[in-house]
Amino acid sequence: MISRKILGSSNPSATTETDIYTVPAGKEALAAVFITNLSTSAGATIRVAVGSNGAGSIANSDYIAYEVQLDPRMVIKLHPIALDTGDIITVYASTANVTFKATGLEIDS
Numbered sequence: 001m002i003s004r005k006i007l008g009s010s011n012p013s014a015t016t017e018t019d020i021y022t023v024p025a026g027k028e029a030l031a032a033v034f035i036t037n038l039s040t041s042a043g044a045t046i047r048v049a050v051g052s053n054g055a056g057s058i059a060n061s062d063y064i065a066y067e068v069q070l071d072p073r074m075v076i077k078l079h080p081i082a083l084d085t086g087d088i089i090t091v092y093a094s095t096a097n098v099t100f101k102a103t104g105l106e107i108d109s
Contacts, residue, residue, distance in 0.1 A: 031104035
């Protein structure tokens, strides 16, 4: 079975690694990540990692975006990412004015 859904979202505290989605047991996923800077005046930097270890255990090879600069009111999309059971999307922003939303498909494995 394939389910289309919002996989996870967060408006994390500044400089805090936050897991927004973990692929459940028995599932695979295809996820796109949307990142929005809500500030009208301040820029921000973001990081996005995909791995199986979660926040606090991220390896350099897990990053798909690292220290990317977002201008005020800027939105970016990270194209669909194939995920396996137990994979985790972890996000980080330099300010508390950034939101992250993962949308996509969960597929029975």
